[in-house]
Amino acid sequence: MRVQPVTNCEKAVILEALKIGKRFDFRSLEEFRDVKLVVGAEVGTAICTIGNTKVMAAVSAEIAEPSSMRPHKGVINIDVDLSPMANYANEHDRLGSKGMELIRLLELIIRDSRCIDVEALCIRAGKEIWKIRVDVRILDEDGSLLDCACLAAITALQHFRRPNVTLEPHHTLIYSEYEKAPVPLNIYHMPICTTIGLLDKGQIVVIDPTDKETACLDGSIVVACNKRREVCALHQSTNLILSTKQIERCVKLAMARAEALTAVVSDVIKQDQIERSAFKRPDGFAITTPSLILTAGTTASRQIRAPVIKTEPESFTQRSLYQPSVILNENPLSVGSVKQEDVDEETLLAEQLTTIQNSVGQVEVTEKQTVAVSSRKREVEEVNDLLDGLDDDDEEEEVQTMTLGSETVLNDVPMEEAPDAEDSLVNAKKKKKK
Amino acid sequence: MNIISEHGFRIDGRRPAQIRNINTRLGLNRNAEGSCYLEHGNTKVLCAVYGPYEGKSSKRIEDKCAIVCQYSATKFSGLERKNRTRGDRKSTEISRLLEKAFESVILTEAFPRSQLDIFCEVIQGDGSNLAACVNATSLALADAGIPMKGIASAATCGVVDGKPIVDLTSREETDLLPRVTLATICGRDEVILVELQNRLHIDHLSTVMDAAKATCADVYECLAVVAQQHLKACAPILGN
Numbered sequence: 172m173r174v175q176p177v178t179n180c181e182k183a184v185i186l187e188a189l190k191i192g193k194r195f196d197f198r199s200l201e202e203f204r205d206v207k208l209v210v211g212a213e214v215g216t217a218i219c220t221i222g223n224t225k226v227m228a229a230v231s232a233e234i235a236e237p238s239s240m241r242p243h244k245g246v247i248n249i250d251v252d253l254s255p256m257a258n259y260a261n262e263h264d265r266l267g268s269k270g271m272e273l274i275r276l277l278e279l280i281i282r283d284s285r286c287i288d289v290e291a292l293c294i295r296a297g298k299e300i301w302k303i304r305v306d307v308r309i310l311d312e313d314g315s316l317l318d319c320a321c322l323a324a325i326t327a328l329q330h331f332r333r334p335n336v337t338l339e340p341h342h343t344l345i346y347s348e349y350e351k352a353p354v355p356l357n358i359y360h361m362p363i364c365t366t367i368g369l370l371d372k373g374q375i376v377v378i379d380p381t382d383k384e385t386a387c388l389d390g391s392i393v394v395a396c397n398k399r400r401e402v403c404a405l406h407q408s409t410n411l412i413l414s415t416k417q418i419e420r421c422v423k424l425a426m427a428r429a430e431a432l433t434a435v436v437s438d439v440i441k442q443d444q445i446e447r448s449a450f451k452r453p454d455g456f457a458i459t460t461p462s463l464i465l466t467a468g469t470t471a472s473r474q475i476r477a478p479v480i481k482t483e484p485e486s487f488t489q490r491s492l493y494q495p496s497v498i499l500n501e502n503p504l505s506v507g508s509v510k511q512e513d514v515d516e517e518t519l520l521a522e523q524l525t526t527i528q529n530s531v532g533q534v535e536v537t538e539k540q541t542v543a544v545s546s547r548k549r550e551v552e553e554v555n556d557l558l559d560g561l562d563d564d565d566e567e568e569e570v571q572t573m574t575l576g577s578e579t580v581l582n583d584v585p586m587e588e589a590p591d592a593e594d595s596l597v598n599a600k601k602k603k604k605k
Numbered sequence: 606m607n608i609i610s611e612h613g614f615r616i617d618g619r620r621p622a623q624i625r626n627i628n629t630r631l632g633l634n635r636n637a638e639g640s641c642y643l644e645h646g647n648t649k650v651l652c653a654v655y656g657p658y659e660g661k662s663s664k665r666i667e668d669k670c671a672i673v674c675q676y677s678a679t680k681f682s683g684l685e686r687k688n689r690t691r692g693d694r695k696s697t698e699i700s701r702l703l704e705k706a707f708e709s710v711i712l713t714e715a716f717p718r719s720q721l722d723i724f725c726e727v728i729q730g731d732g733s734n735l736a737a738c739v740n741a742t743s744l745a746l747a748d749a750g751i752p753m754k755g756i757a758s759a760a761t762c763g764v765v766d767g768k769p770i771v772d773l774t775s776r777e778e779t780d781l782l783p784r785v786t787l788a789t790i791c792g793r794d795e796v797i798l799v800e801l802q803n804r805l806h807i808d809h810l811s812t813v814m815d816a817a818k819a820t821c822a823d824v825y826e827c828l829a830v831v832a833q834q835h836l837k838a839c840a841p842i843l844g845n
Contacts, residue, residue: 240685268701275698284804285780360804392799402810405785405801410708414794415814422810 212455215331245292639749660720792822
């Protein structure tokens, strides 16, 4: 796919804003974007994010045969993967001019500035060397691609550990990470790359330009520096005419950036080492996702648990009342019919009395009414629940539960609730007749 | 082996600020629009320019001339014989650098929708190959009559014990010597190419830049003399 061009209106607005000294992401001209560095759970992996540019770097090592010209030095290979995921203009498995420039500059910065001791990577001169491979994958692209890739690669190289090796007279022993601790690489210095955009023949300096700003600028210059105030690479990456004073000014701006980012890389590596030394499994890239939030399903399941807790004490009460029910079973069998008839007559009289008392109670005390009503409703509901359960059981079980229900009601509310119990008994008799 | 002896001379007998002899010949290739053969000491470069022609539609730019540069070194140019001379990463990088540098120099708006091919061949490399290629290309473009802002000249400069030495040879281009290749227009303070190898402390940067700029001015004097002599040699043929 083609690159979507920057429109003339957009270009004019961006250029006018840059000449005033403003940017569309509210930065000043000499301000960098935020850098986020995360090292992975696997040693030698790192993700670097500068603004919306995201680059992942992974380092691996294997034993290879050295070249005949340099038999006692290890090899560092850098591979860059510009996938269409980062920018849809990138073709799959093809680098293009941007990819070639990125690879060459990364090689210039990492390999040619000699930041890694390659002689320490030699196992046997002329026979066995370590070959370090740095894979850089561009995940998202929004300007300053080389800065982000260089920082990710440097962090991954700092984080990498190679297996421990012991030389015997005629063979080489390579230990796994469970037998002996792996060995870090010898890194002399950390080159930090900075892209500086230039406008109006170098009069205006735009630091850390985004993709849109890069398309509007005259050109850019790439400066790689380290903490010891050494210039590792200097590359005029577009057709631009500068003076030597402007180049020196850009180098001074990159120096301050290199010192700050070196401290960031050191802090990240040190913090990861502290976690690993405490035998804690490092979070790795998991901390890049936001923390888990409870979903609605889990809250719904908690609501379902609420009624289950209520049924438990009732079951205990049923079990505790089982033994008295055996004693009571004999009495109603012998005199059941006569007592029930007497109870019916008494209930009618009791109902009339309760109605009279309630009418008197309404006049005297207003507060008790509400409490009584609520308590009655609750108990009626409980009794109904019990009776609903009775329909499914056999006749004998019904008798037992009837007696249980009656006893509970009588024990709790002796006088006022009697007519309710008798009503329930009447309903039970009707069900038996049916 | 010291690069500068205690008396202030280099291995080949030069002072630190002296450049090697530049021998040039213009108009060697009959088929090319412009061609140049340049010897910078033992570094020998042949350059040919094929003039603005209607290029491929894929590389065509509507308002400018597209510049395509191809750099290669012969198999026998260095100490060891190389198997692959074209298409590797270093050659591609130098080609890109030359393209970017000369897009700044050539007035590309004068030739819209056309293409300009530059072919650089290093016959023998003895240090400062990139600077020699820039000088040879600049003279070849002048021979072809391409309108430019000026003749571009390039030079390398290194630092030994805090002192700059210019125009390095292959023996002096070691792995530990920081060096800068700088290209300017007409020897003025207009940098079109800057390339740094190895680490260089920032305190030496201004010294190196100033020395390289002065050396570019000296190289420009030599190239200007060559161009003027060539014009004078052609004048009687034209009947002036």
